[in-house]
Every structure is written in C-alpha cells, then in structure tokens.
Amino acid sequence: MTRSSWSDARRIAHAAGVEQRSQVVDSVELATALGHVLAAPLVSPIAIPHYASSAMDGWAVAGAGPWELVRGAAADRARSVGLEVGTAVEVLTGGLIPTGAVAVLQREHGIVEETADALRLGLSPQAPREEPVAGRHIRDAGTESPAGTILLDQGTRLGPVHLAVAAGGGFDRVPVVPRPKVRLVLTGDEVVTSGVPGAGFVRDSFGPSLPGVIASLGGVVTSSVRVRDDASATAEALGTTTLGTTALTEPPARRAGEVIVTTGGTGGSRADHVRALLRDAGAEFLVDGVEVRPGGPALLARLPDGRLVVGLPGNPLAALLSVLTLVQPLLAGQQGLGLPPLRPVVLASPVDPTRSETVLRPYRAVLDAETAAVTAEPSPWHGAAMLRGLADADGVLVHSGTGAAAGTVVPSLDLPW
Incomplete structure (x- = not known):
C-alpha cells in the first residue's frame, strides 16, 4: 500500500467528485432549499426595494x-x-x-x-x-439593487439569509444542484447503540453524528446499515454479492452518483475486511491510505459500476478528520464547488513532532485582550479516539509532522458544521 500525501488525497477526492458532477438541475421551493447549492445565478426580476x-x-x-x-x-x-x-x-x-x-x-x-x-x-x-x-x-426604489442584478452567485450554498434574499427578489423556487446521495455502512462487533458500554465495548458515535456531518457538506444520507466484523455481511452491505466476484447487487439506476461511506474495517487486522472486499470486487484504489495523523488508514476507491467508496477509520476523531480529508472534497466536487481552501493561523502554543508527514489537530481561537491578536491554541484532546477537542474546536490545524513553535503560521481548515 502506497499512501498519498494529505494534499494529494484531497485533490484526488475532489477530482473524483468533479467527474461525477450531475448535469441535472433541480427546482426546489424556498422552504426546502436550505443547504442546497445554487445551480445558476439568481437574477432579480425586480428592483429591490421595488417601490419607494x-x-x-x-x-x-x-x-x-x-x-x-x-x-x-x-x-x-x-x-x-x-x-x-x-x-x-x-x-x-x-x-x-x-x-x-x-x-x-x-x-x-x-x-x-x-x-x-x-x-x-x-x-x-x-x-x-x-x-x-x-x-x-x-x-428609493432600487436602492439596494436594480432589476437584473445577480442577487446570489452560482455555487452559493444557501443559508437562511440567502433564502431571505431570494424571497425579497420574488422567488418561490430556486435552481439547485441535486444533493449527493450517501450510504453509510457502520462496522464493528464492539459497537453498542444505547446505554453505557461495558468493558471491551464502545458506544456508536457515528450513527448520531455522520448524517448531520454529511448534511453540512450538502449531501443526504439515504440509508445507514450496521454490520458485524464479518466479510459476508460487509460484502452484502457494500453491494458485492460474494467474495471473489465483481458482480454487484444494486440496480444501476440506484448506483448512479452514489457514495458509500464506511466506518472501521480499514486497518490490517483479521477483523478488517473493507480493503480486501473492495480489491476482490475489482475496485480501483484512488487513495490507499493517507500520510496523516490521525486518519492514516482512510481510503477512496471506485467500484467497477462507478460508485465511490470512502473508507473511514474506526476511531472517532480519525474518522471525522478523514471526512475533511476525503468526503468534504468529494462532495464539493460533485456539487460543482471548489476544493475547500486552507486558511493561515498563528500557533498560540508549540506542537510536537510526530512520525507522520502531516498532522491534523483541532484548535480553539484565543483572543489576546491586550493586543487583540487572535491565535490558535492546539487542543490537548487530539488522540485518534478523542472527540472533546473537535467538539470545542474553531478549526483544524494542518501542520507538518516536524512540529512547529509558538508564533508559527500554519494552514488550517474551517469546520463545515
């Protein structure tokens, strides 16, 4: 397995999404347009305001x-x-x-x-x-904008205020890009879905969180299945009939443009079956591991029928940060959006070196009351299984594995949720 650099993995995922971009344009009512991406500029038919x-x-x-x-x-x-x-x-x-x-x-x-x-x-x-x-x-009429003004650009992800602008322009419906469809396959014998887990078991953190994460990226979860750490059960959930075949169980109409996101099963233990199943199904591995911590085992593969599979690690923080690495760029490409940009921030505290090429670490924005300078404080909760740091985060640092001193300018990613 040759791992991709973090930057290459993002670019590859985005390019794969662009290849699957739908040319269909949906027309939806304003009441249901929140979170959709505009498929065309919204040109006002009236002046705003339209009377003095x-x-x-x-x-x-x-x-x-x-x-x-x-x-x-x-x-x-x-x-x-x-x-x-x-x-x-x-x-x-x-x-x-x-x-x-x-x-x-x-x-x-x-x-x-x-x-x-x-x-x-x-x-x-x-x-x-x-x-x-x-x-x-x-x-006066037209003080804000004359008739014929572009109120909202193509590619705008519609938030509440965008909907208010559209309504002010007299629109009842807007043209939008279809939401990418995502199927979730959640693996793990040790995962429980309710109550306090006993020793050797963990609570499911993906079932409650991933649909909302996917929605924040413009996608929609069409189904979610849980499977044991069993090759046959995982193969069925992925849509491959049996091990060692390339036949697929889902009809082509349903498969078109679909993304499958799996959690767990991407490591190298005897309980991890996702890689082997994809390989046996004839999948093309676009990203076979990433040079990043956490999230190294993440993968992106294309099945023979064109479906894309994103394999997320089983540890919660590693999985959610891998969403930013692979799922976010992929869905952005499918919606005709650019690769989410990086933003420079200044480290408030040093970060230690690691053995990985790139490190993703949640941070909090800290305001200096005297200088009014805003710096990024790396979270102490950055282990692959820790979620508290991401829950409190203002963004994610993307720094070199060689470490960095306080005051260093490093790239960061904004959180989409």
Missing part, C-alpha cells in the same frame, strides 16, 4: 410646510395619484411613498393641529430647523 418606501413612521410631505394633512379617501387617492404641493399624508415604516413627496417628516418632529376647515401639520418645537430635508427617510 418610508424609513420612518411619520408623514410624507410635498413642498414646504406647514402642510394640509389629508386623510381617509383623500389619503388613499394621494397614495395612488400623488401628493399636491402643500399637503402631507401619514406613512408607516415600509409604507409606500406617494409621488410628489419630497421627504418624510418623522413623527417626533411633527405636530398636528386642527383648524376650522382642515388638519394642519407643522414642525414640533424639537424638530431641527432644516426639516424637512429633501429625500430624508425615503428609501
């Missing part, structure tokens, strides 16, 4: 004051036809500004007096002398 509106509660005024305040049917007519010079109409924040209005006099700066034949609006004693200022408190 008031930024304050008060009165829209035409000309210099004092003004005759119009109400009732006359106010409705003024809003639809326009204000005459010397008149005013009450407006609320967000309300339509009638044509002819030059400004909005905010409520605190106006006073209404009743005369024998009309209501008169004038300036209150606390109003600034220059009131009303032309254009003040009026949001």
Whole structure:
C-alpha cells in the first residue's frame, strides 16, 4: 500500500467528485432549499426595494410646510395619484411613498393641529430647523439593487439569509444542484447503540453524528446499515454479492452518483475486511491510505459500476478528520464547488513532532485582550479516539509532522458544521 500525501488525497477526492458532477438541475421551493447549492445565478426580476418606501413612521410631505394633512379617501387617492404641493399624508415604516413627496417628516418632529376647515401639520418645537430635508427617510426604489442584478452567485450554498434574499427578489423556487446521495455502512462487533458500554465495548458515535456531518457538506444520507466484523455481511452491505466476484447487487439506476461511506474495517487486522472486499470486487484504489495523523488508514476507491467508496477509520476523531480529508472534497466536487481552501493561523502554543508527514489537530481561537491578536491554541484532546477537542474546536490545524513553535503560521481548515 502506497499512501498519498494529505494534499494529494484531497485533490484526488475532489477530482473524483468533479467527474461525477450531475448535469441535472433541480427546482426546489424556498422552504426546502436550505443547504442546497445554487445551480445558476439568481437574477432579480425586480428592483429591490421595488417601490419607494418610508424609513420612518411619520408623514410624507410635498413642498414646504406647514402642510394640509389629508386623510381617509383623500389619503388613499394621494397614495395612488400623488401628493399636491402643500399637503402631507401619514406613512408607516415600509409604507409606500406617494409621488410628489419630497421627504418624510418623522413623527417626533411633527405636530398636528386642527383648524376650522382642515388638519394642519407643522414642525414640533424639537424638530431641527432644516426639516424637512429633501429625500430624508425615503428609501428609493432600487436602492439596494436594480432589476437584473445577480442577487446570489452560482455555487452559493444557501443559508437562511440567502433564502431571505431570494424571497425579497420574488422567488418561490430556486435552481439547485441535486444533493449527493450517501450510504453509510457502520462496522464493528464492539459497537453498542444505547446505554453505557461495558468493558471491551464502545458506544456508536457515528450513527448520531455522520448524517448531520454529511448534511453540512450538502449531501443526504439515504440509508445507514450496521454490520458485524464479518466479510459476508460487509460484502452484502457494500453491494458485492460474494467474495471473489465483481458482480454487484444494486440496480444501476440506484448506483448512479452514489457514495458509500464506511466506518472501521480499514486497518490490517483479521477483523478488517473493507480493503480486501473492495480489491476482490475489482475496485480501483484512488487513495490507499493517507500520510496523516490521525486518519492514516482512510481510503477512496471506485467500484467497477462507478460508485465511490470512502473508507473511514474506526476511531472517532480519525474518522471525522478523514471526512475533511476525503468526503468534504468529494462532495464539493460533485456539487460543482471548489476544493475547500486552507486558511493561515498563528500557533498560540508549540506542537510536537510526530512520525507522520502531516498532522491534523483541532484548535480553539484565543483572543489576546491586550493586543487583540487572535491565535490558535492546539487542543490537548487530539488522540485518534478523542472527540472533546473537535467538539470545542474553531478549526483544524494542518501542520507538518516536524512540529512547529509558538508564533508559527500554519494552514488550517474551517469546520463545515
């Protein structure tokens, strides 16, 4: 087995995803679009805002004051036809500004007096002398963007505020890339799914966490199966009929573009069957181990029918960091997104050398109250089976196995969840 460098493994996984990118475009309702990736730019059919509106509660005024305040049917007519010079109409924040209005006099700066034949609006004693200022408190149509503006770029992963922008542009549905479909195969005789585990057993941490992790990457888990450390059971879960054959049990329509993610079974013990099963099924190993700690046994393989298999290690931290190494780039490629970038951070404390080429280690961002400098504090919980460090992390350091001193600038990965 020749292991890939960490950087090469990410690039290979991303390229494999790009090869499987779907050309299909789905149209989904805004209510279900959260987390999807836009398949095309979202071009606004309207100006935003699409009408001149008031930024304050008060009165829209035409000309210099004092003004005759119009109400009732006359106010409705003024809003639809326009204000005459010397008149005013009450407006609320967000309300339509009638044509002819030059400004909005905010409520605190106006006073209404009743005369024998009309209501008169004038300036209150606390109003600034220059009131009303032309254009003040009026949001003109198109202030944020004119019609034809690209509101959201192709490739945007839609968050809650993106959905609000789309709704503001008048969209009920948006064009999106289909979510990558992921099947989970969770292995291990020693894994229990409830209660406090006894000696020699461990709680399942993947079943509760991986669907959410996959969702944060834009994918969707279509099924999740648990299997014993048994070759036949694992072969069936992977979709190979028996050892030593290349026949596949899943129909081609279901297999198209599918990713299988396994946990455990990638090591070299007699209980680890994933590598041998993939080899016997005629799989092409794109990544056969990674020069990284933790997560060295991780793999990426392509089955003869085109399905991609990502084998994650059985230790929890090693597995979740291997998701960042292989699954995140793979699903990004399938969705037409670029390779997730690295970001430089400054080490708050030194990191020790290891025997691996690359080390992944969770870190917390630390703010220096005196200098306002933000540095990265490596987590003390970075063993392959430890999850506390990742649970509290602001990101993941990607540093050389030769170690690094405090103050060194090293690459890091942002967490997608």
